[in-house]
Amino acid sequence: MLKSAYDIRQFNHIELANGLRILLIQDPNCAKSACSVTFNVGHFNDDKDCHGISHLLEHMLFLGNEEFAEVNAFNDFIATHGGSINALTGTEYSSYFYEIAAEYEQQALAHLYAMLSKPSFCEALIEKEINAIDAEFLLKQKDDLRRLYQVHKETCNPAHPFSQFSVGNHQTFKPFTPLQLKQKLQRLFERFYQPQNACLCLISQQPLSVIEESVRQQFSNWQSKGKFTSEPLPSLYLEHNLGVQINILPLQKARRMILTFALPQQHTHYRSKPLNVLSHILGDEGEGGLLHFYKTKNWATSLSAGGGIEGSTFKDFNINLQLTDEGIQYADQVITALFSYIHLIKENSIETWRIEETATLNQLMWDFPDQAKPIDEACHYSQAMFEYPPQHIIAGDYLLDKPAVDIVLEMLGFFYPKNMRIKTVNPCVKTTHKAKWYDTPYSAEPIKPARLNSFLSGNWKSNFALPQANQFLPPCKPVKPISVEFVLPVHIINENGLDIWYGQDDKFHQPKGDCFLTFDCQTVNEGIQLTTAKMLWVALLNEKLKQKYYQANLAGMHFHFYPHQGGFSLQTNGFSANQLEFCTNLLTQIVANKDFSSSFSQVKAKQYQRLSSALLNKPINRLFSKLSVLMQQQNHAPSEMSHIMQNLTPDDIGVAKEKLLSQFYLEGLMYGDWSAEEAYKFSADIKKFRMKHNTCDKVYRGVTDIRHSKAISYQVECQHKDPAVVIYFQAPDASLKNVALTILAEQLIATPFFNQLRTEQQLGYLVGSGYIPYNQHPGIGFYIQSPHHPAEYLIEAIHLFLQQIIENINQFRHVWDSLKKGVMKQLMEKDTNLSMKSQRLWMAIGNQDKTFTYSAQMTQTILDIDFSQLKAYLIALVSRQGFGEAILYSSGQYGSISYKTEVITDIQRFKSSSQYL
Incomplete structure (x- = not known):
């Protein structure tokens, strides 16, 4: 099997007697085992009278089988053991893929085999899952890409299955009884879900011989259901x-x-x-x-x-x-x-x-x-x-x-x-x-015909030149020797207004690196006008730099220049040869560029459109965006920024740039394939640059304190008929223990929340929870977007669920140890690539974890927490003892809520009178 000379993974391709093709990959760097099975079947194979049946089949496979009868048993098993699972139905392929902690690899394969070989297709659940698919369909009603895709379908050959509706909804399934749908599902399954029509990829840390034995043990008994045939496709276009x-x-x-x-x-x-x-x-x-x-x-x-x-x-x-x-x-x-x-x-x-x-x-x-990520690679390879x-x-x-x-x-x-x-x-x-x-x-x-011919009559050739040879292709040089002193980043410059760190990668051995420079500018405290001008300044510079360095990007040397709460950042990454010089050149141009008239109207129009289009985002996205504005002192609403953007001039950008660079704190990290000599030389250049400007302290990134008021609520305007709700609970403090408890609480609640409110109660397609820290202060968010229920009903459903969790908390004792183990594994998870490792170290520096021991400390903290402490934490959350609560909602086709909260009508006014953590 042809592989790169630099690829340390081991591969084996086998085919079982039943026709199942299997790719086994031993990857010593993978943090979790990952597996994917792809079938050569998709919506092109839907029944002509029942569009979306392949999609329904994908959903139904998760809802019980002969071996594991419980609904979502596979999902629950994966979630409880530090993993994730998903599936997709494409045009000609359908894939089922998951990742899980390595020690549960064998059990996960057993679940996968049972799901793919012995599904129940329970009639009582078919109707429920049609509701979920209909909610998924309704969710995409305002999605321009999906709407464009449908026009494409209607303007191609109607005899080609691409023209068919792939998602399905109430209307496509309505003509059939649950029994008839079950029969259709069984026929489709019997015909296409056969071992000779499937490919499986398993990625694991274990030796190839071990994982081969595991796969053979599970899948060798998978019986073929008869001769497999496929029909030829007509032309896509007439x-x-x-x-x-x-x-x-x-x-x-x-x-x-x-x-x-x-x-x-x-x-x-x-x-x-x-x-x-x-x-x-x-x-x-x-x-x-x-x-x-x-x-x-x-x-x-x-x-x-x-x-x-x-x-x-x-x-x-x-x-x-x-x-x-x-x-x-x-x-x-x-x-x-x-x-x-x-x-x-x-x-x-x-x-x-x-x-x-x-x-x-x-x-x-x-x-x-x-x-x-291994889960993405497994899915890719199985196809x-x-x-x-x-x-x-x-x-x-x-x-x-x-x-x-x-x-x-x-x-x-x-x-x-x-x-x-x-x-x-x-x-x-x-x-x-x-x-x-x-x-x-x-x-x-x-x-x-006359118009078609006119397209060939242009005389623009003299305006064009074909691309020149790429001057940025990196030289093939060996990786630099590693010095133990720099395996973790070392603080090589620590001066007033300037901190530079340097480290060498000892794991991935690639001729690559990541260089980060972040500017904290005191002038951002001026507010929304300066923040909006900063956004446009960054966009204008990106326009120039991306054209100038287009070939560098092609050759694997990239840059990212972007605004953030405290100022702006420049990051370069990719091949290390010449990258530090590249970074210095970019920095010089950022400072030296004073002409902002070039393409000003184009770039400004693009930024204005991006800000003003935020109203059309799906409700859940709008709510989380507003929550971020509400909870972070330096964040501003896109709708308000768009009004300011409209009136900005090139002179405004020049003034904003001078203000930003007049006084700043600069922090940086080089991590990857650079020698100490290269690092010190680059640092000296940065120091010279720094000395030309005034210094200041890091910008304070305040988090709105909502802990000591009654629950707050805010209605978000949204051009979508689906009501949606986000309820956010702010933890009492940002201590290690409270961060750990917040993470554990969310992990414990996530699966039952999804199962009860989405699968059982069918409140909507978008239902979930998440750990949401704002500037390191922990919190938990719960969200639902529903095509069928008003916001007030959704809020009550979330509160009722949390109350029931408290009343039945002891039923979770049996998963407590495995839950803790899964969270600890995630914290100590290995980096899967150099950029991920660099980013983690850079975030640690930003979070003041200058010994890079936070994960170890957090792991020990979690280990020390017992179930009674988590129980007390959840009781305090539900009764809001020391917790803050923010309810954001869009009413969709319904009216405002009448809920006992402090109603916010103006976010800026609310923030100006708030205390900050």
Whole structure:
């Protein structure tokens, strides 16, 4: 099995006698075992008269089987043992995946096998789960991406199963009795849920021989249910589905144009990857590229090339553009310019060095990836096993060992007007139809031949230049020797207004690193005006820097420049060679750049749209966003910032920048593959820079104290008919013990809360809880979004649930030890990649954990807590002894609540009179 020379994992691919294909991975760095099973079945296989049946089947598999009859038994087992579980139903694949503490690997496999081989399909539960799917469907009613997707379905070949409604809802299932649905589920299951139609991936710390024995023990007895067959698919597009103009009216103030070219399937070209090569050229953001040209014309603000739906027999290649108002007016010129650029590519052919460069970039990303979580990797590989032969399962996504100019040019041959679909998404379009299910207004009509021909008549070629060779490809140098002194970060500069830390990675052995610089600026205390101007300043600089360093980003050297409560931060990460110099150059440009007029109106419009679109977010997101504003002194509401954003000028940005840099505290960390000599040299440069500016202390990040008032409530405006509620409990203090108790309480409550309020009471699709610390002060949040019940009902349901938890608290004694064990494992969890480790160490520095022992201290604290202490904590929470309570809600189609709380009508006024922790 082909793997990277730097990959320390061990792999084995086996096939059982029943046809089940299995990929076993021994990963010494994985914190938990992870497993995924993928079946070659999806909504393309739905019954023609019952759309969504595959999705319903996915849900029903979790609701009991012959071996484990209890509803959600698998979910509960996983949650109780420090893991997580999920599933997805796609077009042609369905996957079931989980992670769990390593010692429960065997039991989890037993649950998985029982779920996939002996489901109950209980009729009484079918109706309940249809309610959950309907709630999931209703949740997406205001999702523009889902609404756009439905228009796509309605404008392709109606005989192709892509055109079918994949989610399902009350209407699609209503014609059938629970018994009839059970029979449909059983038929679908019997036909497709067979071992020879499945691929399993298991990732574990244990030796391959051990995990192979575990899998064989569980799955060798899985019986095939008969000969497996699949039907050929028709063409995705008929002739009249191409060369069309599709206009779509969005909910949000989008101004998009998506140009789609219909291509054949790409699986057979995985070793030459022609579309990767074309994406690099068409998506280039440097000078001379398409996006640069569009920006100079003020036609578009962003461009991505290469996305699009894909299946076993088709592939869409999308050019996705965010247009300006002017770009909407010149839409045909935008398209004409694209074809001029395509003509330039064809004229120059595809130089072999471009394919070699793509192959080099792929090799770098394969050799030195930012390792994904094992659960994500397991899910990916279980699907990849259908896409690639066994020897290329690991390499397939990166492999480019058969470069072929002719295949790239063959694919480019599909980029012509008659093979194109133009999707225009903006508030000004005229529409004639409404898409089913989501009521999306749209129109679709063929493009006249004269207009198609005009797209090829442009004379923009002289404005373009194909991308130059990438100058940022890192040299292949060995990793620096490790010094024991620096395995944990060391404080190498500790002066007034400046703290710099440096450490070396001794675990991942990659030629990479992360460099963090954060600026705390006293002027943020001026309030919302300065905060909004800061946001725009950062966005304007990002616009310039991202174009300038586009190729650096491609070559695996990245930067992140972003605002935060106390000021702003600059982070670089990726390959360590030249990265510290890169960081210094970025810092110089951040300070030196004084001209903010370039692309000012474009960037400002984009920021304004982002802030003003917040109202259209789904209710739960809106509530948590408002809670963050309510609870944090330096946070401001997007709606209020949008009003200020409208009136900002380039001069305002210049003034804000000078204020921010006039006085600041600077803290930084270098962690990764750098020698001490490099670190000290970089620190000296930072020190020189620091000495040119005045110093100040760290900015105080206040947390609103709501502990000693009665419960507070705030109604959040939201353009969605679903009511939603978030109830947040603020813990009495931020001591280690209270943090531990808050985490344990949330972990204990999470599963029964979900089971009772979502599965049993069917209050909505979005139901859950979470540990929510604000600036290190602990708290717990409970949330429900419901299509069927008013906010007041949801609030009472949450309170009633908590009261019942207290009354029945002793029933949880039997899971107490395993719960504690699971939480401790999470705290001591190994980092899965270098960036995760760097980020953890950087957060520790920010949280004043300068000995990097917080996790160990917290683990010991949890170990010392007994069940009676947790019980006392929960009783105090429910009776609000020392706890604060905030209720945020959106009423949706119902009116305001009448609940005994202190009602907040103006958040800013409330915050100005609040005390802060």
